[in-house]
Amino acid sequence: VKNRLLTLLFLLFWIECFYAQPDSTDLKLFESFGTDFTWGAACAAYQVEGAWDLDGKGLSVWDDFTHHRGKIKTKENGDQGTDFYHRYNEDILLAKQLGMDAFRFSISWSRIFPEGAGKINPEGVAFYHRVLDACKTAGIEPWVTLYHWDLPLTLEKEGGWANREIIQAFEAFVRFCAEEYGTKVKHWMVMNEPAAFVGLGYLAGIHAPGKISIRKFLKATHHVCLSLAEGGRTLKELLPQAMVGTTFSCSTIQSIRGSSRNNKAVKRMDALLNRLYIEPSLGMGYPSDDLPALKRLKRYMLPGDSAKLAFSFDFIGLQNYFRVLVRANRLIPVVGATRIRPEKLGLPVNEMGFEVYPEGMLSILRQFSKYPIDNFYITENGVCVNDQLTDNAVHDKERIQFFRDYLSHVSQAKKEGIPINGYFVWSLTDNFEWNEGFRPRFGLVHVDYSTMKRTIKDSGWWFKALLTD
């Protein structure tokens, strides 16, 4: 019996290992993207850096938010992050080891300008030089996001994105970064997912700065859209050779029962989640015909603003995780629709309750391909699963399957002629997942938060095998 058990265990072990090995279908899938395709892994300052008050860094809205009771599900905070501040070199080398061409990270505004504007913190400035130099030494291309949600707290105290004066402060921050790092960075992203940080931060109140106000939401929306275009213009003016982009979240929106009320709810949700921030930058204005609550945005528009909203980005980063199912609900302000929780319908979800719906990637790419944009990147896509670290390994076969499925839909979109030129995994390492704390693990690399030890998961080995062999 003992022998049989041992054989069985041995077989199971081999099946596990074999599963993480790419097969010929995986090879074909990766080949379908061609050799000019950029493969990368992403992270963001607040989620990984730690060193929240070290070396002259000022506080950001997230430093403040996470220190208030009841805001973070696990009562954790990003004070230590994954200690990227000290371990950036190891992480950059890991990204390279996995075969990535590009490493996407963000700059913490309050590390450079501790008070949001004015006084500069030289140690913060030097830190990003070290990160960029490490990328260069490792032979990996840095892709820099200028704003991934960590607004300097001093600026939030003056109204944050709901105060029009922020446009100037943001422009000065962008200008500084372009002048300081311009020779080292070719790819820039002005902002990360405005729909998320404005919607969750100023309307739903579940992300920093935790506001629940339609007025603040609308004002913040307009100032973010103006800042986005202004940031793009500043980068392009100072760095005409650079590739200037920005990233948007996007989700396929559907109703489960197609009545006319539900179909209208789908349109409203689509305007809110997919169209609100990209269309002004394309010169199309706000989608207020389909989401009437946006008509109130006019109150905050000054003469000349309509033209200022437009900027022609060199590339658009799209970030897709899940599908959104809705039904009409008049009681919900602004959007008049409720999201239906996928688990209630028995649909597959990840550890955060996001529906795993690979077909949604293709349909949202088809939707965005109707815009006059000729250069897309998937700047984030990934999944959190209940990873277990055993014997220095993480057998995350669900994550491998997730990438197989989502990537085959990206490949299909590319075959249909949609100009997608790269794909970034969210995320390189496990990290602090905003109001969810450290529990959801998205990394290709596992982080033990008590020792900060990094361990490449099977999904990481899978990418490495496909990208380097």
Ligand code: GAL
């Ligand atoms: C995105 C966000 C990332 C990461 C990811 C996973 O919306 O840009 O920072 O948290 O979601 O949920």
